[in-house]
Amino acid sequence: MTETVLVTLVDGVLTLTLNRPEKLNSFNEEMHLALRAQIERAHADPAVRAVLLTGAGRGFCAGQDLGDRDPRKGGPAPDLGHTLETFYNPTLRLLRNLEKPVICAVNGVAAGAGANIAFACDIVLAARSAKFIQAFSKIGLVPDAGGSWSLARILGEPRAKALALTAEPLSAERAADWGLIWKALDDETLMTEAAALAASLAAGPTLGLGLTKRLIQSAATNSLDEQLDLERDCQRQAGRSSDYAEGVTAFLEKRKSEFKGQ
Ligand code: T3D
Numbered sequence: 001m002t003e004t005v006l007v008t009l010v011d012g013v014l015t016l017t018l019n020r021p022e023k024l025n026s027f028n029e030e031m032h033l034a035l036r037a038q039i040e041r042a043h044a045d046p047a048v049r050a051v052l053l054t055g056a057g058r059g060f061c062a063g064q065d066l067g068d069r070d071p072r073k074g075g076p077a078p079d080l081g082h083t084l085e086t087f088y089n090p091t092l093r094l095l096r097n098l099e100k101p102v103i104c105a106v107n108g109v110a111a112g113a114g115a116n117i118a119f120a121c122d123i124v125l126a127a128r129s130a131k132f133i134q135a136f137s138k139i140g141l142v143p144d145a146g147g148s149w150s151l152a153r154i155l156g157e158p159r160a161k162a163l164a165l166t167a168e169p170l171s172a173e174r175a176a177d178w179g180l181i182w183k184a185l186d187d188e189t190l191m192t193e194a195a196a197l198a199a200s201l202a203a204g205p206t207l208g209l210g211l212t213k214r215l216i217q218s219a220a221t222n223s224l225d226e227q228l229d230l231e232r233d234c235q236r237q238a239g240r241s242s243d244y245a246e247g248v249t250a251f252l253e254k255r256k257s258e259f260k261g262q
Contacts, residue, residue, distance in 0.1 A: 002019065003019055003034070004018070004020055004028070004030045004031035004034045004035075005017065005018060005019055005031060005034040005035050005038060006019045006056065007038055011199060011202060011203070012047065012048065012049035012050060012199075012202030012261070013049070013050050013051075013052055013195070013198045013199055013202045014038065014042050014048045014050070014051045014052070015051075015052045015054070015195075015198070016035065016038050016039075016051065016052070016053050016054075017054050017055065017056050018031065018035070018053075018056065018060070018061050019031075019056045020056075020065075021055075021056045021057025021058070021059070022057075023062065023065055023067070024055075024057070024058070024059030024061065024062035024108075024109060024111075024114075025055040025056065025057070025059055025060065025061040025062065025114070026061065026062040026063055026064060026066070026114070027061070027063065027064050027065055027087070027088075027113065027114075028065045028068055029068075032087040032088075032091065036087075036090060036094065039051070039091060039094040039095060039098060040094060042098055042100060043094065043097075043098055046261065048100065049100060049201070049202040049203075049204075049206045049261045050100055050101045050102070050103065050198045050201040050202035051098070051102045051103070051198075052104075052105060052194060052195065052198040053102065053103070053104045053105070053117075053118075053121060054104070054105040054106075054107055054194065055106075057108070058107075058109075059107075059108040059109045059110075059114075060106045060107050060108050060109060060110040060114055060130065061111070061113070061114025061115075061117065062109065062110075062111045062112065062114055062135075063111050063113040063114045063115075063135060063145075064083075064112060064113060066139070084144055084145075088113055088144060091117070092117070092120050092145055095117070095120045095121060096146075096217065098210075099207075099209075099210025099211065099214060100206060100209065100210055100213075101122050101123065101198075101202075101204075101209055101213070102121045102122045102123075103121065103122065103123045103124075103125065103194055103197055103198045103201070104117075104121035104124045104125070105125050105190055105191060105194035106118050106124060106125070106126035106127065106130045106132075106172070106181070107127050107130065107187075107190060107191070108127065108129065109130060109131050109133065109169075110126075110130060110131070110132050110133070111132075111133040111135040112133070112134070112135040112136055112141075112144075112145075113144055113145035113147075115132040115133060115134065115135075115147065116143065116144065116145035116146050116150065116151075117145050117146075118132070119146070119147065119150040119151070119154070119180060119181075120146050120150065122213060123182045123197065124180075124181035124182055125181070125183050125184075125185055125190060125193060125194050125197070126172035126175065126176070126181050126183075126184050126185070126190070127172060127184075127185065127186075127187040127190045128172050128173060128184050128185065128186055128187060129172070129187050130172045130184075131169040131170060131171060131172070132169070132170040132172075132175055132180070133169045133170070134147060134151070134163045134167055135167050136164070136167070137165055137167045138167045142164075143164050147164070148164070151163060151164065151180075153220060154178075154179055154180055155178055155179075155180065159178065171184075172184035203259060204259055204261075205241065205243035205247060205257075205259045205261070206243070206259070206261035206262075207237070207238060207243060207261070208238045208241065208243060208244065211234040211237060211238055212234075214230075214234065215227070215230060215234055241262060242260060242262050243257075243259045243260060243261065243262060246258060246259060246260070247259070
C-alpha cells in the first residue's frame, strides 16, 4: 500500500511529504494519523532537530478529502466538530507546541485546512506558482485548522475576512508581502532552499531555537511584564545549555560552532 506520508530523517531533518498527489494531498484518516504520528515522533526523538513539511506532486494539500464526506452516500450528516477535535486540532497543537523549527515548503496549491496547516508552521516558503485558498466558504464551512486565528492575527480583520468570505486565491507573492509566509521562491529552487534552511536549523542550538519559538508565540497574549519574565526564564535555561557554551567558545576561538542540540 502507498504511504500517505513519506518520511526521511537525514542529519536531524525529519522531512514529511504528504503523499496523495492524485487528490492534491487532501486528508483522509490514514494521512491524518500518519502525519500526527510523525509530529509526535519529532517531539520525542532527540535525533529530530527540525521538521520539513511539503507535498508530493503539483499540490501541497487541498484540505479535507471531500470524497470522504459525500452526502450522496447517505447516512446522517457527519459531526465535523468531532472530526476537527479528533484529527485536525491535535495536529495543529502538536505543530505549534513542538519546540523545534518546523519549515513548510508549499510546493503548489494549499486549500482549506491545507493552507492553515502551512500557516501553523514556523517558517513558510512557497513556490511562486503556489496559491493559498480559504476554500471553506465555497462548501458552506468555516475556516478551521487554526485559520480563523492565524489569519486574523497576522493579517488583521479586513484581509482575513475578505480571504475567508470570498475564498479568493492568494498568490505566494502576495502572501509574502502580507507577512503570512516568509518567502515566495522560484518553483525550481523551492525544495533546494527549503532543504538548506532545514539543514541549517537542524545544525543549530535546538534548545535555544525551541525556547525562541515559545517566546515569540507567547508574545501576543502576554503583557510586557509577563514576556520579560518569560525571557528571563528562557534565557536562564538557554544559558545552562552546552550549545551556549559551545557558541561562546567558538566565537572566542574564531571558528564555526558545532552545536549538539543540547
Ligand atoms: O470534514 C471535516 O473533517 C472538516 C474539516 C474540513 C477541512 C477542510 O479542509 S474543508 C475544505 C476542503 N477543501 C476544499 O474545499 C478544496 C477542494 N479543492 C479545490 O477547490 C480544487 O481542487 C483546488 C482549488 C484545490 C485545486 O484546483 P485544480 O483545478 O488545480 O485541481 P482539481 O482538478 O480541482 O483537483 C485535482 C484532483 O484532485 C481532482 O481529482 P480528479 O478529478 O483528477 O480525479 C480533484 O477532485 C482532487 N481533489 C482536489 N481537492 C480535493 C480533491 N479530492 C478530494 N478532496 C479534495 N479536497
